[in-house]
Amino acid sequence: MAAITNSWATRRGIGALAILFWLAMAALPLLGKIYPSESFDYYMFMGQSMMVYAIAVLGLNLLTGFNGQISLGHGAFFALGAYVTAILMNDGNWPYWTTLPVVAIVCFGAGFLFGFPALKLESHYLALATFTLAIAVPQILKHKAIAGWTGGVAGLVLEKPDAPFGLPLSPDQWLFYFCLIVAMVLFWAAFNMLRGRSGRAMMAIRDHGMAAGTMGIDTSLYKTITFGISALYTGLAGALSAITVAYVAPDSFALPLSIAFLVGLVVGGISSLSGCLIGGIFLVLVQNWSQSLSDWMKSTFDLRYDVPSWAIYGVLLLLLMYVMPTGVAGGCGRLYRFITQRRAR
Amino acid sequence: MEFLLQQIASGLTSGAIYACVALGLVMIYVSTDHINFAQGEMAMFATYIAWALIQAGIPYWIAFGLTILIAFTGGLLIQRFILKPLEHAPVLALVVCFIALLSIFNAIAGMLWSYTVKQFPSPFPIGDPTGHGLISYHQIGVVAVTAIMLGVLTIFFRFTTLGLAMRAAAQNPASARLMGVRVSWMLALGWGLAAAIGSVAGMMVAPIVFLDPNMMTGILIYGFAGALVGGIGNPGGAVVGGFVVGVLENLVGTYLIGNELKLTFALIIVVGVLILKPAGLFGRVNVKRV
Missing domain, CATH: 1.20.5 (Single alpha-helices involved in coiled-coils or other helix-helix interfaces)
Incomplete structure (x- = not known):
C-alpha cells in the first residue's frame, strides 16, 4: 500500500x-522586457534550438528507447521535415505555420514506409541500414534532379516570420513561443501515448518481441507505426529548425547530426521523456560552449591542441555507458529512489 | 571496349580496398556478433600514423610494417580496455560505444593533423605497364597487396594452432573455453587483426582518395555492402563481395546513375541484400533457438 x-x-x-x-x-x-539586452535575441535563439533538439531526440527515443529499434539515421527525417517546410515556404509562399501539418503527414508516411524493411532487420542490422541512410542523405539532397526545389549545394534562404496580431515581441521571442507551443503539444501527446495501452505494447515489443506477439500484440503494425510517429516527431523538429534558422543546406544534415541525436538520447536518458529535454539542452550548450570549453581545457591541462567537441561527445558517450547507462534522467531517478528508500527505512 | 575494361580495372582496385574493409568487419563479426561502425575511422587513424612515420623520414615499407604493428596493438587494447567491460551489455550500448569510438578517432585525427587534405605516397612506380592507360602500377600493387594479405591470413587460420583456437572461440565459445582456449583473449586478437587489416586498406586507398579525417566514411559503407553481399559471417565471401561491389559501383556509376549518387547505390545494396537475401551469397542462414 x-x-x-x-x-x-x-x-x-x-x-x-x-x-x-x-x-x-x-x-x-x-x-527580455524587464532587462533589455543586446544579446537577448541570441539567448532566445538558443532556447529555440534546445526545443528543436529536444523534439528530435524525443522522436528518436520513441523508436529506440521505447520500442527498441536502433536508428543511426534520424538526421534523414530531420532533413526531410526541414526541406518540406523550406520548399513550401520558398516555392509555394506558404505561411510558416501551415507547413507543419504537411511535414507531419509526409514524415509519418516516410517513416511508416521505412518501417517495413526495418521489420526484417534485427538490432545491429537496422543500425547498419540507418547508418548508411545517414551517410547517403547529403548526396541525395545535392542531386541535380531535385536542385530546382532544394537549391542544390547552396541550399535555401528563408524569411524569419514576425510576431502575429501585432504582439510586442521580436521575431526571435515570438519563435521561442512558437517552438514552446509545438514542443508542449508533442511532449504531452507522447506522454499520453506512452502511459496507455499503445505505450505498454511498444515497450513489451522492446523487451521481448516474441512474447509480446503471443500476448496478441500486432508487432509488425506497432513497429511500423512507431517508426512513422518517430519520423513525424523528428521531421517536425527539422521543420522548426528550418523556420528558426531561416536557412537549409545539405551538409548540415550529414552523419554528425544523426550522431548528435544519439548523443542527446544517451546523455538525457534512454526511454525517459524528461531526458529528451535534458538531451536537447545539453546538445545546444556543448555546441555553444565548445570553443570556451576547449580553451579552458587547453590552459588547465597545458594542451598544445584545440579539443574538438566531437572528442568530448565521444568520451562522454563511453563514460555514460559505463557509469550511467540510463543517462542523466535515469541517474537522477535512481538517486531519488535511493534517498527516499533510505528515509523510509 | 577499352573504356569498359578501364572501368573494370579501376573497379577491381577499389574492390580490393572494400574487400580489406569488409574482411576487417567480418573478423569482428564472426567472433563477437558486433558490427564495428568505427572500422573506417580506425583505418583512417592508422593511415595518419603511417603518414607521420613517413614524414619523419622512415622508408615506406618499414613505416608500412610499423603501422600494421601499431594498429594491431591499438585494436587489441581497444578490445581489452573499452569493450571487454561491455561484453554482456545490450546491443544499443555497444552501438553507442562504436559511435563514440568513431567520433573520438575522427576528432583526434582532426585535432592532431588538421582537416586539410594531405597527399599520401604510393610505394609503386608511376605510370602503367600496358602503355595506354588501362591500369596503373598502383592499382596492380593494391590488388597484389590484398592478395598477399589474404594468403597470409588463410595460412594463419588454416595451419596454425592459434588460428585454430581463434576459429574455435568464434564458433563455440563455451566448448572452446572447456578445451583451454582463452576465449576473451581470442576476441582481443580478432580486434587486433581487424585493425591491422583496416590499416592496410587505409594505406592502400590514401594515395587515390588523399588523406583526410573523413576519407573512410564512403569506403566504410562500401565495405559494409561488400561484407553483406558475400555473407557477413564468411571471410572468403567478404572478399568476393568487396570485389563485386567495387566493380558494380564503377560500372553503375559510369553508365547508369552518375557519380553523384554512388553512396545512394551503396545504400540500395545494403538495404536490398538485408531484405532479399540476409545471408548474402556465401553466408549461412542463422537459425535461432527460442
Missing part, C-alpha cells in the same frame, strides 16, 4: 514539476 501511495505521490510531484517547468519556460521571453 505504501508503495502505491508513494508512487502516486511521486507521479503528482512529477506532474507539478512538469507544469512548473513549462510555465518557467513561457516566462523566459518576458525577461
